[in-house]
Structures are given as C-alpha cells and as structure tokens.
Amino acid sequence: MKEDAVMIYNSRYVFPNCYKYKKEISQIKNINRLFAFPNIPTFDNEALVILDSGAFALSQSKKKMTSKYMFELSEYYHKYSKEYNNILCISPDVFKNPFASINNIKKWRHYNLYKNITPVLQNSQSLLIDKDELIYQVDFYTSLGYKTLCYSIFSANGILHKQQNIEEVFLYAKEKGIEYIHCLGAGWSLEDIKVWLEIKGWDTMDSIAYYTTKNINEFGSLNPIKNIYSILNMLDLYN
DSSP states (O other), X not given: OOTTXXXXXXXXXXXXXXXXXXXXXXXXXXOEEEEETTSOOOOOSSSOEEEEXXXXXXXXXXXXXXXXXXXXXXXXXXXXXXXXXXXXXXXXXXXXXXXXXXXXXXXXXXXXXXSOEEOEEOOSSSXXXXXXXXXXXXXXXXXXXXXXXXXXXXXXXXXXXXXXXXXXXXXXXXXXXXXXXXEETOOOSHHHHHHHTTSOSOOEEEOTHHHHOOOHHHHSOSOHHHHHHHXXXXXXXXX
C-alpha cells in the first residue's frame, strides 16, 4: 500500500479475478479486486486492488518460486502499482510454509526488489492454528518495518478460526504496529462471512468461492455477478 494512500473501499470483501466474467465485474463500481501474477489487472475504479504473488497456483502445480520468478514479480508490481492509489502487493510467499516464506522475503530484500510488499502469515497445519508460529511471523515482519499483513487461510473455515481464537493473533499484530490485515481465502459462503465478521482485528477478506461454488445455498446463486451483489448487500446490513 502506498504510504500516502487513503484506503477507499465500500465493503470488507475482495473479489478475485474471474476470467469468464472479467469484463462485467470490471464495470461494477467501488468494489475491491484481486489479481494474481501474471494476470493483468483490468480494474480502474477507486477501490482496493490486491496484486497477488501467485504462490497458491505454484503450490498447486508443485512448482517453486525461483529467483527469476521473483524478478518478474517485482517488475509486475512496479508496473501496476503506479496505476492504483489503494494497493497491496503480496510478498513472494510459499503456501503453507511460514519459514520458506520468511526466507523468500530475505532473498527478495537482498535483491533489492519492489519495496512496498505485504508479507503473508502462513499456517503449516491444516486445521490447527498454531498461534505461536503465527506470532513469531508477526514479530519478524514488524521488526523489518512492515505495516500491512496478509493471513493465508488453508482449510479451516471461520468457525474453526473463531473457536481457536485467531483474533488474538490479529489484535497482537495491530498492537505491534500493523495497520491493515487482509485474509487470503476467507469467506467461503454468506454464512462463513458472517462468522468472520464476529472475529476482530482483520480488515478485508477474499475468496474465489463466489465464482467457483457449486452449491446454490452458499451465496443464493451460481452466477458470479449475482453472488457479488449478494455479498455486498449482506455486508451493508452489517456495516
């Protein structure tokens, strides 16, 4: 996020790019968007834009984030961060691997790549939230002066996060000077979003569920555009 930026958004949900409906979604005013490298952002409204490192896609294809990949990612961030006022550029993280993610940031900084990145807190477990592991990461990233963080959701939904008191980690991060926390991969349904709204400390969330869902009960529709408005309308009731 640029240091002089004023965060402008009308909801706490961020909508990842949906290729099939990208033109229609780009025309919806004042919504938050996420684009994963190397996809080109197509959104030009005044709202939060998140540029993601593509770490999840790499993990799915069993590929590693090489130095070449990092240099290309840095160029991508430099290029598109100039076009948006409110932007988060996600660090070169490693999905489900907090210590590899830390090592990647060390390498990134050694190469003197794009400076305004947002580190990602990673869980090494699937359903168990290791708060000590997460707090260690918070301490490391705040010691380097970072003011924004992401928290990567793996397979634990909002209920499990609430039961395991994830907000302790979020509030600790805020006490340490973190100004903004985005939850990557949270809010899998309207009900899941409602549970997350009961958890303190985070600022925005995103999930591809709005366009990948096969269950009409999750958002009330199988149409991504309708689901966007269902999410926005629900959040308006809770603002």
